[in-house]
Amino acid sequence: MALTLHLFRRMLREEWRLHEELFGGRRFGAFPVAIAVLAAGGFELLRVTGTGFDAVAAGLHGLVFFFGLQVGTIGLVGRDALRDVLGDVTLLVFSARTLPVSWNRLLAVFLLKDLVYYAVFFLAPLGIAAAPSALRTGVTPGRIGLFWVTLVGAFALGVTLSLTLAGLATRSKLAVVVPVAVLTAAVVTIGFDVVAYTPYALYLDPSAIAAVRGFAPVVAFAVLGPLLFQPVEGRAQRTSPGRFSRIRGVLADDTGLTTRALLDVSRSSGSVWKVLFSMGVLFGVTALLLGQITAATGLEPSPGIAFGTLLGLGAFTTYSWVTQFDDPDEYRRYPVSLGAVFAGKRRAYLLLSLPAGLLYLAIATIWYPPRELAVGLLVLPLVAVYVFGVTAYVAGLSATELLFDTVLFVAFGAALALVSIPMLVAALVYPTAPVTTTVGAVALSLVAAVVGWLLGSRAGPKWERRLRE
Amino acid sequence: MPAIETAELTKRFGDLEALADLSLSVPEGELFALLGPNGSGKTTTIEILTGQLEPTSGTASVLGHDPVADPLAVRRAVGILPEREDPPSFLTPREYLEFVGAVRNLSDVSASIDDWADRFEFREKLDTLATDLSEGERQRVMLAAAFVHEPDLVFIDEPLVNLDPLMQEQIKGHFREYCERGNTVFLSTHFIEVAEELCTRVAIVSDGRLVAERNPQELDDGERLLDVFREEVGKSRAVPTGATD
Numbered sequence: 001m002a003l004t005l006h007l008f009r010r011m012l013r014e015e016w017r018l019h020e021e022l023f024g025g026r027r028f029g030a031f032p033v034a035i036a037v038l039a040a041g042g043f044e045l046l047r048v049t050g051t052g053f054d055a056v057a058a059g060l061h062g063l064v065f066f067f068g069l070q071v072g073t074i075g076l077v078g079r080d081a082l083r084d085v086l087g088d089v090t091l092l093v094f095s096a097r098t099l100p101v102s103w104n105r106l107l108a109v110f111l112l113k114d115l116v117y118y119a120v121f122f123l124a125p126l127g128i129a130a131a132p133s134a135l136r137t138g139v140t141p142g143r144i145g146l147f148w149v150t151l152v153g154a155f156a157l158g159v160t161l162s163l164t165l166a167g168l169a170t171r172s173k174l175a176v177v178v179p180v181a182v183l184t185a186a187v188v189t190i191g192f193d194v195v196a197y198t199p200y201a202l203y204l205d206p207s208a209i210a211a212v213r214g215f216a217p218v219v220a221f222a223v224l225g226p227l228l229f230q231p232v233e234g235r236a237q238r239t240s241p242g243r244f245s246r247i248r249g250v251l252a253d254d255t256g257l258t259t260r261a262l263l264d265v266s267r268s269s270g271s272v273w274k275v276l277f278s279m280g281v282l283f284g285v286t287a288l289l290l291g292q293i294t295a296a297t298g299l300e301p302s303p304g305i306a307f308g309t310l311l312g313l314g315a316f317t318t319y320s321w322v323t324q325f326d327d328p329d330e331y332r333r334y335p336v337s338l339g340a341v342f343a344g345k346r347r348a349y350l351l352l353s354l355p356a357g358l359l360y361l362a363i364a365t366i367w368y369p370p371r372e373l374a375v376g377l378l379v380l381p382l383v384a385v386y387v388f389g390v391t392a393y394v395a396g397l398s399a400t401e402l403l404f405d406t407v408l409f410v411a412f413g414a415a416l417a418l419v420s421i422p423m424l425v426a427a428l429v430y431p432t433a434p435v436t437t438t439v440g441a442v443a444l445s446l447v448a449a450v451v452g453w454l455l456g457s458r459a460g461p462k463w464e465r466r467l468r469e
Numbered sequence: 470m471p472a473i474e475t476a477e478l479t480k481r482f483g484d485l486e487a488l489a490d491l492s493l494s495v496p497e498g499e500l501f502a503l504l505g506p507n508g509s510g511k512t513t514t515i516e517i518l519t520g521q522l523e524p525t526s527g528t529a530s531v532l533g534h535d536p537v538a539d540p541l542a543v544r545r546a547v548g549i550l551p552e553r554e555d556p557p558s559f560l561t562p563r564e565y566l567e568f569v570g571a572v573r574n575l576s577d578v579s580a581s582i583d584d585w586a587d588r589f590e591f592r593e594k595l596d597t598l599a600t601d602l603s604e605g606e607r608q609r610v611m612l613a614a615a616f617v618h619e620p621d622l623v624f625i626d627e628p629l630v631n632l633d634p635l636m637q638e639q640i641k642g643h644f645r646e647y648c649e650r651g652n653t654v655f656l657s658t659h660f661i662e663v664a665e666e667l668c669t670r671v672a673i674v675s676d677g678r679l680v681a682e683r684n685p686q687e688l689d690d691g692e693r694l695l696d697v698f699r700e701e702v703g704k705s706r707a708v709p710t711g712a713t714d
Contacts, residue, residue, distance in 0.1 A: 237594075237601040244564035245579065248571060256571030260557065267559035267598065326557060332521040334572045335545035468523045468540075 003101065004109055011113040030406040032125040038413050039129035045421070047133045049428055055296035056130070057147055061154045061200040062288045064123065066281040068158020070317075071114065072166070072225075107163075108226040115159060119152045127151060146203055153199025153215055160221030167228030240267070251351075255336060257344025258351070264325035265352060275318050275352045276359070282314030283307070283360040287367070293428070302430035303368040305441045307361055308376030309423040312383025312445075313416060315353035319391045320399040322348045328397045332467060339460025342392050346456055349388055354381055375438050382445035383419065389452030390415045392459035396466075419448045470533060472497045472622050472653040473518060478527035480513050480677075487513045488677045490527070495655060495670075497621070500648045502656040502664035502671045504694075506702060510677040511657040512552060515624050518655070519549050532622055545573070548615035552626035552657075555607045558600035562591055562610045565599060569614045578617060585613040588643065590636065604631040612640065622653045629663060641667050665694040673698055675705040 019028040046056050099106075127148030134144050168175040186192035195201055201214040248259040266272050286307055294300055322345050331341050357380045364373055394412045395402040402408040426441040473495040480488040488510045495501045503511045516522040518531050520540020529535070534542040556565045563582055570578025586592040589609040594602055599610065608631045615623055628644075629637045644654050644667060658664055664671045665685045671694065673681040680701040685694055 238598045239596045240561055240564075240598060241596065242561065242563045242567070244560065244567045248567075254571065254574075256568045259571075260560065260568050263564070264557065264559045325559060329521075329551075330554065330557075332516075333519070333544065333549040333551065334569070335541045335574075336572050337541065468521065 004105065007101070007106065007109045008113060011109060012116065015113065015117055027406045031409065032121050034406045034410050034413075035122060036125035036129040038410075038417075039126050040132060043130050043133040047137060049293075050297045050299075051293055052296045053130075053134045053137050053139050055292040056133075057203060058200070059285070059289045059292050060126065060130075061151060061198075061203070063285050064126075064151050065154040065158040065198070065200075066285060067122075068155040069162045070158075070278060070281060071118065071155075072111075072159035072162030104226045104229070107229055108222075111159065111163065111222065111226065115152075115156055118155060123148065123152050123155060146206060150199040150203040150214075153202070153218055156218045157198055157221070160218055160225050163225030164221045164228060167225050170229060251347075253344070253347070255340055255344055257336070257341055258347040260326075261322045261345055261348035262351065265321045265348070268321075268325060272352065275321060276356050278317035279311060279314050279353065279356040279360055282310050283363070286310040287364070299428060300431055301427040302372065302375065302434075302437065302441075303364060303427075304373045304375035304377075305379055305423060305427035305430065305438070307364055307373065308379025308445075309383055309420055309427065309441075311357040311360055311376070312380045313387060313420055315349065315357065315384040315387050316391060316399070318349050318353035318356075319345075319388060322352065323397045323399055326397070328463065328467060337460055338464040338467070339457065341397075342456055342460045345397075346385075346388050346392075350381070350384065353384055357381075357384070375442065378442050379423070379445045382442075382449035383423070385456075386419055386445070386448035386452030387416070389455035389457075389459070393455040393462065396459065396463040419444065470497070471495055471530075472499070473501075473529075473531055473655065475518070475529045476527055478514070478517060478529055479525050480510075480517060480522065481525045486677055488517070488524070491674070491677075491679050493672060493679065495653060497653050498648055498651050500644055500654045500656070500667060500669045502658055502668040503674060504658060504661065504664045504671050504698065505674040506659060509659075509674045511659075511674060512626055513677075514674070515549075515551075515626055515655070515657055519543055519547060519624055546620060546622065548618065548620040548623040550611050550615040550623070550625040550628065552630070554611060556599040556602075556610045556614070559598060561596045561598055562586065562602075562613075563595040565610060566614060566617055569617055573618050575618055581617065585617060589613050590639070605633060605636065608632055609636065616647075620652075622655065623647075624655045624657075626657045627660075628656055628658070629660070661695050661698055673701050675702040678705060680705045 016028075043056060047053075127144070130147065131141075131144050134147075135141070165176050165180075168179075183192075183194065187194055195204075196210075197213055197217050199214045199218065201210045204210070244256065244259055244263065247253075247262065248256050251258055253259045265275070270277070290301055290303060290306055328338065328341075331338060358377070361373055361376045361380065364376075390412065391399055391402075394408055394415065402412050422444055423441055426437045426444070430437045471494045473493060475491055475493045478488055478491040478493075479486070491510070491514060503514060505511050513522065517524050518529055518536055520536035520543045523537055529537070531543045532546045534546060536543045556562065557568075560568060563586075566582045566585065567578060582595070583592065586595050589612055591602075591606055591609050591613075594606055599607060602610070612625075612628070615625065628640060632640060644656075648654055648669075656664070656668065668685060671683050671685055672679055673683075681697055683694065683697055688694065688697070
């Protein structure tokens with residue numbers, strides 16, 4: 001126990017020092033404030049549109065659960081992550097082979113550290129930001145406190161569940177498919193109430209039974225995940241028939257930069273499925289929010305504009321995938337400008353994110369008329385181009401760093417809000433003036449795409465200058 | 470025309486002077502080494518000469534190109550092997566060399582890949598993902614990538630790290646043969662024995678300053694490069710300045 005506590009303290013300190021060194025203590029320390037301010041704006045906007053706090057709470061629990069799923073998956077699904085993601089930054093975890101500590105214990109402590117870290121830096125600001133709007137709509141302080149507790153629980157459920165599934169996958173792929181399929185079948189066929197077994201159930205029904213039933217899976221997965229997970233550290237040598245030339249030929253990719261990015265994503269842990277998964281998270285959240293808004297306000301927002309916008313924004317994760325596996329410094333050795341590198345990355349980004357987004361639009365036709373979704377076919381690629389341009393210009397080839405740099409994060413968030421808020425308002429007011437809002441949304445996303453294209457083109461010279469200074 | 474010429478090249482990072490008034494001339498066909506302790510400015514010099522960094526002041530010419538005004542022309546003309554860099558994790562050596570060929574706009578690099586793999590002994594690993602290669606195998610792939618376009622000049626930062634003794638000998642032989650054909654190699658190293666054995670000329674840098682130049686084959690009787698290094702670096706360090714590698 002003493003060792004566990006010692007490791008926990010060390011990992012927390014390491015995490016803080018890492019970010020302090022990257023961004024400076026004040027910039028990193030200001031991060032929760034930025035989250036709180038941005039979130040408070042969002043809550044207020046939802047309150048003004050007539051969305052009740054309970055509907056917001058439902059959507060947020062879903063969002064945070066999916067966020068937890070992603071956090072739990074990233075960095076924990078294989079040796080690539082161990083070496084390429086955690087190896088550089090997380091000395092304690094990477095030292096598992098040389099420290100006299102079991103991998104399972106290190107992983108459990110790492111998980112706990114991440115949970116505390118995200119609870120303080122992301123979820124606490126969300127809870128605080130929700131308070132003003134919630135109090136105005138008559139929600140009691142006690143219920144706001146409960147909201148924060150169950151929100152942390154939903155996040156923990158996401159993290160521990162994905163780790164457990166990743167752990168199962170290290171032993172048998174079938175062992176993942178079977179329980180997921182059984183659960184899905186139970187929900188669809190007999191209407192099994194899966195929500196009752198999540199922390200959100202406690203928010204809905206503050207009782208001891210709901211608390212035990214809702215948090216039991218979190219505890220179970222927190223134990224199972226580290227126990228099941230087997231780090232792959234064998235020296236098995238993976239081979240691959242040369243695909244570079246063939247793909248480069250098919251894509252007419254002269255510089256090979258797009259092909260390189262596609263191969264990096266498809267051969268790293270999770271392959272192209274991680275793109276589909278992260279877009280699926282956005283799809284699930286959008287569907288949930290649309291349902292909640294309709295239930296709470298009676299409004300029927302435009303699914304095409306909403307899905308197109310949010311899936312386009314969700315392409316940000318694809319940006320981080322296509323830039324994660326190389327170092328900008330590498331390209332300074334080749335006779336190629338960073339402008340060409342960004343152009344190659346943009347192509348790879350669109351080739352990966354658009355089919356995934358379009359697939360989810362197609363899935364949405366199960367619930368919405370295709371006519372209502374058609375506008376999403378235009379909005380999605382245009383918003384995705386904007387997201388690429390903004391990210392490339394603001395964060396360069398190190399997109400994940402902006403998540404923890406307050407100044408970059410605020411600049412990035414403001415640039416996305418500039419387009420996404422009017423688009424989502426357009427989706428909400430769609431029933432009152434369908435043609436005008438549709439034309440307006442397409443026009444806005446077109447302007448955004450042009451701006452994004454220009455920003456993307458300027459990103460190369462900007463970062464080239466920085467690197468050469 | 471010298472392959473490399475610099476005049477009073479200086480680089481400052483804030484208050485830190487990484488390179489101070491470095492003036493060098495490296496003729497074509499030379500196997501040249503920049504020798505210095507850790508943090509003496511060797512890597513900074515290579516980065517400036519290959520257009521990766523801009524100097525604070527001073528001028529440089531590499532194969533007739535200005536690395537400040539036209540860095541891409543320099544990089545087209547030379548090969549670069551940086552210290553501690555691996556081939557991309559998720560490409561095989563074959564694919565990586567194809568990628569380098571594409572990015573260098575070579576018409577067909579596939580034909581020469583087998584030759585390079587034979588020369589640096591990684592043919593049986595050509596289709597193994599780079600992430601699963603050993604350190605030495607990765608270094609051999611990186612060496613091939615630096616030479617694959619048959620440049621007239623190659624910059625190599627610590628060329629022999631992670632290589633076994635037999636491979637080290639083979640690589641040294643390759644460098645000598647390459648320079649005998651009129652090409653130039655610019656090495657950066659802090660291993661004195663490598664510079665002494667291999668190079669036709671050695672420049673010693675310390676704290677960003679050029680403190681001595683010698684031809685290891687023309688040292689005075691009984692004089693060793695290590696003695697020169699000790700003396701010159703010792704003298705320069707009597708005046709404290711800062712530099713980074």
